[in-house]
Amino acid sequence: xxxxxxxxxxxxxxxxxxxxxxxxxxxxxxxxxxxxxxxxxxxxxxxxxxxxxxxxxxxxxxxxxxxxxxxxxxxxxxxxxxxxxxxxxxxxxxxxxxxxxxxxxxxxxxxxxxxxxxxxxxxxxxxxxxxxxxxxxxxxxxxxxxxxxxxxxxxxxxxxxxxxxxxxxxxxxxxxxxxxxxxxxxxxxxxxxxxxxxxxxxxxxxxxxxxxxxxxxxxxxxxxxxxxxxxxxxxxxxxxxxxxxxxxxxxxxxxxxxxxxxxxxxxxxxxxxxxxxxxxxxxxxxxx
Numbered sequence: 001x002x003x004x005x006x007x008x009x010x011x012x013x014x015x016x017x018x019x020x021x022x023x024x025x026x027x028x029x030x031x032x033x034x035x036x037x038x039x040x041x042x043x044x045x046x047x048x049x050x051x052x053x054x055x056x057x058x059x060x061x062x063x064x065x066x067x068x069x070x071x072x073x074x075x076x077x078x079x080x081x082x083x084x085x086x087x088x089x090x091x092x093x094x095x096x097x098x099x100x101x102x103x104x105x106x107x108x109x110x111x112x113x114x115x116x117x118x119x120x121x122x123x124x125x126x127x128x129x130x131x132x133x134x135x136x137x138x139x140x141x142x143x144x145x146x147x148x149x150x151x152x153x154x155x156x157x158x159x160x161x162x163x164x165x166x167x168x169x170x171x172x173x174x175x176x177x178x179x180x181x182x183x184x185x186x187x188x189x190x191x192x193x194x195x196x197x198x199x200x201x202x203x204x205x206x207x208x209x210x211x212x213x214x215x216x217x218x219x220x221x222x223x224x225x226x227x228x229x230x231x232x233x234x235x236x237x238x239x240x241x242x243x244x245x246x247x248x249x250x251x252x253x254x255x256x257x258x259x260x261x262x263x264x265x266x267x268x269x270x271x272x273x274x275x276x277x278x279x280x281x282x283x284x285x286x287x288x
Contacts (some may be wrong), residue, residue, distance in 0.1 A: 006181075161223070
């Protein structure tokens with residue numbers, strides 16, 4: 001199998017056009033926001049660049065994380081601002097930055113902002129976030145439960161994953177094809193937005209490169225989701241997970257970077273409460 005690598009513009013959806021727009025956005029944010037990047041977590045950023053993902057154990061203070069966890073558990077229990085998605089196989093909270101007390105605080109944690117900045121080598125901004133509860137169903141795997149690449153940005157996305165309980169294999173962990181952020185089959189068929197069954201991925205990459213990222217409560221997972229990934233189907237119990245996207249341009253639709261626009265909402269007062277250096281992380285959110 002021949003692979004394309006990131007040094008080839010055709011590795012990215014949109015080719016040279018996407019790469020040129022991406023580089024322009026990076027340069028603009030680097031020039032506009034003079035942010036000094038801490039190297040404390042650089043080894044994890046290096047691991048993401050190499051493997052596509054990384055995990056920091058015992059990242060969160062559990063007393064602080066519990067405040068967020070109990071709020072979210074209550075929201076799902078009481079059906080507060082929730083909806084069912086993907087053929088009723090998941091339940092998620094609508095507009096987490098707007099409808100929860102702690103999601104925006106978690107997403108703008110200084111350490112998380114710093115790691116995202118180290119990944120992009122400039123101060124990025126928030127895009128999509130999801131607070132989702134997954135549980136056993138008789139449905140076949142579909143949607144995000146099948147292997148795919150994210151095209152919210154055709155070049156680079158940095159995503160954080162926070163489990164709100166221990167997640168074992170049977171609970172349906174985030175699953176990643178190791179190194180697929182650096183290797184894509186040299187076939188236009190594979191550059192499309194598509195959902196791929198396990199056997200197709202195994203045929204291309206080998207079963208040993210499929211990594212199920214279990215974690216304990218309090219750990220932090222991160223990945224560049226331009227590589228192939230999915231949520232493993234929940235077989236027992238449930239998995240409640242908060243995901244946070246960071247990008248250097250507004251999110252896009254249809255794989256064309258020129259269609260980028262702001263999508264998620266946040267209260268203006270929450271942005272105003274941030275220190276000045278951190279306010280740009282809300283550039284791509286709609287303030288209300």
